[in-house]
Amino acid sequence: MSTKKGMEVSIAASVAAKLARVEAIAAYPITPQTHIVEHLAELVANGELEAAYINVESEHSAMSACVGASATGARTFTSTSSQGMELMHEILFIASGMRLPIVMAAVNRALSSPLSIWGDHSDIMAARDTGWVMVFCENGQEVVDSIIMAFKIAEDRRVLLPMMVNLDGFSLSHVIEPIEFPSQEDVDRFLPPYNPLYTLHPDKPVTMGAYAMPELYTEAKYSQEMAIRNSKSVVKEVMDQFSREFGRTYNLVETYNTEKADTIFMALGSINENIKTAIDSLKEEGKELGLVSLRLFRPFPDAELFEVLKNKKKIVVLERVMPGGAMNGPLFNEMASLVVSNGLNVQLENFIFGLGGRDVEPEELMEVYEQVVSSGKLSHADNKNYGVIGVRS
Amino acid sequence: MRMKSLERYTDNPEFEYATSGHRACQGCAEILALRLGLKVFGRDSIIAMATGCMEIISTPLPTTSWRLPWIHVAFENAAAVASGIESGIGILMDKGKIARKDINVIAIAGDGGTSDIGLQALSGAMERGHNFTYICVDNEAYMNTGIQRSSSTPFGAMTTTSPPGKKGIGQATQKKNMPKIAAAHNIPYVATACPSYPFDFLAKIKKAKATKGPAYIHVLSVCPTGWRIPSDQAIHYGRLAVRTGIFPLYEVENGRYRITYSPEPLRPVSEYIKGQGRFRHLTEDLIAEIQDHVNHDWQDLKNHSEMK
Numbered sequence: 001m002s003t004k005k006g007m008e009v010s011i012a013a014s015v016a017a018k019l020a021r022v023e024a025i026a027a028y029p030i031t032p033q034t035h036i037v038e039h040l041a042e043l044v045a046n047g048e049l050e051a052a053y054i055n056v057e058s059e060h061s062a063m064s065a066c067v068g069a070s071a072t073g074a075r076t077f078t079s080t081s082s083q084g085m086e087l088m089h090e091i092l093f094i095a096s097g098m099r100l101p102i103v104m105a106a107v108n109r110a111l112s113s114p115l116s117i118w119g120d121h122s123d124i125m126a127a128r129d130t131g132w133v134m135v136f137c138e139n140g141q142e143v144v145d146s147i148i149m150a151f152k153i154a155e156d157r158r159v160l161l162p163m164m165v166n167l168d169g170f171s172l173s174h175v176i177e178p179i180e181f182p183s184q185e186d187v188d189r190f191l192p193p194y195n196p197l198y199t200l201h202p203d204k205p206v207t208m209g210a211y212a213m214p215e216l217y218t219e220a221k222y223s224q225e226m227a228i229r230n231s232k233s234v235v236k237e238v239m240d241q242f243s244r245e246f247g248r249t250y251n252l253v254e255t256y257n258t259e260k261a262d263t264i265f266m267a268l269g270s271i272n273e274n275i276k277t278a279i280d281s282l283k284e285e286g287k288e289l290g291l292v293s294l295r296l297f298r299p300f301p302d303a304e305l306f307e308v309l310k311n312k313k314k315i316v317v318l319e320r321v322m323p324g325g326a327m328n329g330p331l332f333n334e335m336a337s338l339v340v341s342n343g344l345n346v347q348l349e350n351f352i353f354g355l356g357g358r359d360v361e362p363e364e365l366m367e368v369y370e371q372v373v374s375s376g377k378l379s380h381a382d383n384k385n386y387g388v389i390g391v392r393s
Numbered sequence: 394m395r396m397k398s399l400e401r402y403t404d405n406p407e408f409e410y411a412t413s414g415h416r417a418c419q420g421c422a423e424i425l426a427l428r429l430g431l432k433v434f435g436r437d438s439i440i441a442m443a444t445g446c447m448e449i450i451s452t453p454l455p456t457t458s459w460r461l462p463w464i465h466v467a468f469e470n471a472a473a474v475a476s477g478i479e480s481g482i483g484i485l486m487d488k489g490k491i492a493r494k495d496i497n498v499i500a501i502a503g504d505g506g507t508s509d510i511g512l513q514a515l516s517g518a519m520e521r522g523h524n525f526t527y528i529c530v531d532n533e534a535y536m537n538t539g540i541q542r543s544s545s546t547p548f549g550a551m552t553t554t555s556p557p558g559k560k561g562i563g564q565a566t567q568k569k570n571m572p573k574i575a576a577a578h579n580i581p582y583v584a585t586a587c588p589s590y591p592f593d594f595l596a597k598i599k600k601a602k603a604t605k606g607p608a609y610i611h612v613l614s615v616c617p618t619g620w621r622i623p624s625d626q627a628i629h630y631g632r633l634a635v636r637t638g639i640f641p642l643y644e645v646e647n648g649r650y651r652i653t654y655s656p657e658p659l660r661p662v663s664e665y666i667k668g669q670g671r672f673r674h675l676t677e678d679l680i681a682e683i684q685d686h687v688n689h690d691w692q693d694l695k696n697h698s699e700m701k
Contacts, residue, residue, distance in 0.1 A: 023484045026477060050488060052480035057517030061473035064514065067466050068441060068477025073491075074484055076477075094466055193490075200462040200478060202437045202496060207457035209465035216454050 004178040009140035009167065010035030012179045013079070013105050016147035018049045019187045020103075022077040024069035026054040026062045030084040031117045032169035033107040037079055059084035063091035063102075070100040071208055073199035075151060078102065081169055082109035085123040089130070095162045096131030097224060098209060101154030101194070102162040104132075105147065108269065108320075109169040110356040118357020119169035120320040121268065125330050131224060133163040133231055134298040136268040138254075140177035142295075143167050145248060148187055153238050155194050159231040161224075166297075168270040170357060182246055190245055232299045252296040253304040257283070261290030263373055264309060265365070266335065267318040268294055271354060275318075278362040282369060289369050300334060306342050314347045315339075316372055320354045328385050349378055350386035364389055402595040403432045408460075410436075415458040416450040420624030422631060423447060423530045423614035426588040427501065430528065430612075431461065433598040434497045439478055440464070443471035443502035443511060446537045447530065469510040472518035472527060475500035479523045497602055498525040504545035505535045508571045519578040519607045526601040526608040529571060532616035540619045544569040547639070548686070549679050550671045552619075557674040567686065575609035576645045582608040584644035584653075589615070589631025593642055593653055600644070613640045621670020633665040638691040643698060650698040662687055 007015075014036050017025075025044070027037040043049035052069065056062045059080050070076040080088060085106060095102055108124050110116040128134070133153060137143045146165045154163040167173055182190075198206050212220050232252070239250035254272075257279050258264060265275050272293040279289045292308055294301065309315060319329035326333065332350040339346055349372055353360045368389065371378065380387045399406035410431035417424040423446060431438070440463045442448050448465045451458035466474045479498045486493045500518070502511050507529040515527060534552045535541040542555040546564045551557050555564040576583045582604040586594040594612070601608035613634055615627040622630055634640040638659040643652045662684045666672040675683075 023488065024477065024481050026480075050484070052484040054476055054480050055521065056473060056476070057513060057520070061470060061476070061514045061517055064466055064470035064473035065477035065480070068464070068474035068479075069481035070477070071464055072439075072478055072481030072485060074481040076481075090467060091470070098466075200439045200464055201482075201491065202439065202462060205460060205462045207452055207459055207463045210452035210454045210457060211449065211465075212454045220454070 004180045006176050007140070007179050008035060008174060008176050009143055010107070010173045011039050012140050012144050013147060013167070014039035014043065015181060016144040017077045018043050019182065019184060020077075020148050020151045020191055021075065021193070022049070022051050023074040024052045024054070024066070024076045025078060026056050026065035026069065027078050028056050028059045028062045028080070028084060030059070030081045032109060032119070032173045033079045033081040033084070033105070035173070036105055036107070059087040060091060063088035063095060066102045067091060067095050067098065067100055070102050071098070071200045073194065073196040075194045076102045077104070079105040079107060081107040082111055082123045085127055086111065089127060092127055092130035092132060094209070099160040099224070099227070100162060101151070101160055103147065103150045103154055104162065104164050105143070106164045106166045107169045107173045108166055116356035119171050120355045120357070122321045124164070124166055125321040128298065128330060131161065131228060132298060133159070133161050133228065133235065134166060135164070135295055136166045136297055137172065138270055138272045138293065139172070140175070140179045141248065143172070144179055144181065145242060145246070145250065148182070148191060149238050149242050149250070151194070152191050153231065153235050156234050156238075157197065159227060159234050160197065161228055161231060166269065172270040186245065190242065228299050232296070232301065235296055250295065252301040253308060254293040254295055255308055256291040256293070257288065258290035258292060258308055261288040262313040263288070263316065263369065264290040264292055264312050264314070265316045265318060266292045266294070266331070268297060268331065269320070271318065271320070271360065274360060274362050275365055278365040278369065281362060282366060287369070302338050305338060309346065310342070310344065312346055314349065314372055316349045316351060316368065318351050318353055320352070322352060322355065323386065332386070347377060351389055352386055353389040358390065360389055398592070399432065399595070402599050403435060405435065406432055408432065410460050411451070412458050412460060417446070418618045418624070420617040420627045422588050422627040423532055423616070424450065426530055426594065426612045426614055429588060429591055429595060430598045433595050434499060434602055436461070437495060438497040438499055439482070441466070441471050441474040441478055441498070441500045443506035444468040445503040445506050446532070447501060447503070449537055468506055470514050471500040471502045471506060471511060472515040475525045475527070476518045476521065476523050479525050498523070500525060500527045502529060503537070504529060504531040504533060504571075505543040507531075508545045508569045509543050516578065519575065519580050519609070522606050524606055526604070526610065529609070529611045530614045531571075531611060532614045532619060533568070534616075534619050536616050536619040545571065548683060549675050551674060552671070562679060563674060572609065572611045572645070575611070578607070579648065580607040580609060581605070581647055582644070584609070585611045585613070585640065585642055587613040587631045587635055587640060587642065589628045590635065590642060590654060597644060597653075600646070619671070622668065630665065630669065633660065636660045637662045637665045638687045639665055641691060641694055643694060650694070652694065652698045659687070659691065
């Protein structure tokens, strides 16, 4: 029987990796990921976790060592943030192309310059198309459960892809939350040992990481693309099984008050808890706002989103990243693609918020709601297609 | 080479781990070094190879020239990948998931993948003390991408990015001393080698294989294409590199330097330089400068080495 325990979310993430019986860890410290890798090092040093811990000299080597370890058939885990994710960017593509089920806790943080150690989604949005399965977490419980589920999803023979569990730096990674830990026996039953298809071993020599000429490259990438597309059903299956076995329900797309509301906010990560607070306050004023939270981000849950959004009037996409010269933020652009390809008649709005750790209060979100419902298509300052919450120009 | 002679180093001399059918240039000494060296490592080996000539000539999908478990990940990370492999098989043995036995983990990279872009990953892996052998096959430039200079390109050499001209002499810097950098990590075994001296090379591979902890072998690999020499001259120029003292053969065992083959009296470097297209623009003054450098470095090596 499991009970709730107050714990820092980073520590809880490393306990989840231990419950998943990770066998190889290669990591390099970067704020705000540090508490995760520190606690794992402690667990290994105390003999509580039997794993190889490789103190690499960079994130590039962290992901490279993870690729090597995973290729031998070891269950492999790492964690990074921000500049670290950028430094390992090259190898992120290779890990997915080589179909290695590495799991990474991505503690999302802003990118330099200017240097900022605080949270936003600049890092993961720059890595969003690296071919990894990706989920976002709203709270510590989701982080723990998602890490355990991630190994089961990644290692499934129908998937065999690396997977990232995203959690917001500081606003989630460093808060203390009540968390329920499943027992080791239950996790063992849910998550059997990794049974790899191919490994690097002298008894059965294989060549991994060969190169492709033009006549094969397209086919190689196509088969990889089919794998990540088809992984959606496995993610769903694993979430359903987890819900049954552990009593906590997970869906690809989470909704809050979407039945009644015509206006829907969409976001990733811990901001969704603030949005829920705003929704509750608006309700008291007799106003209806709904929330769609993407738990699964890659592969993009288009059909599931369509089901929720098909009859809605206004969708507000909130993002923690600057578009970098694009028309809008990356999530908005995908939503625009969903709207166009499904012929939805809906007003789409885009707001940027929470960059470099900037707080966004529920009251500010309520103001965004008022702005959106009281007008037609918003026109933003400086010919931008998006608003920036709380910016001083 | 007579197979009989190889029996001192390997019990299965005829078995080829690097098979024929690869696409190396005619006269490539790099694939020759690997072909010989892998015979000593034997079947219980795993290779992590950097991007480069040896990777690109051996593994166009869906074919492979390797009869050993082999992985290529990227250019700068062969040592980091090898770290992961060594740790992975180690923990799987500890947990009883795979049978316990000695498996040689071998990282292989060119001079660019070692002394330039891969230096950090290599330094990290050596410092951590992984049980692996790192082989740098040094052909003294980025040959795979079309003969661009690396930090391992020798002084004066012409490459496509160190061209001689009105203001340029070719490569204007001295060759980075990679074996010395490896030795500075205080790892148990460092050696230089050249396939023109196959038994010296094989003996060093044998030592590296037996070493517990990191071993580093720096192999001068003559590249007829990039050095602009006839393709039947690779062995000859490898010998001249050693006999002129330009590339001395030595090893560093637990910090102890030992010259494994003494070429004294040294042949003049001009014997090595003349005949190579990459040096054909060099003036007598520049050749004299190279000679001075070689004399100095050779003396320096002798000063802290035991002679054979």
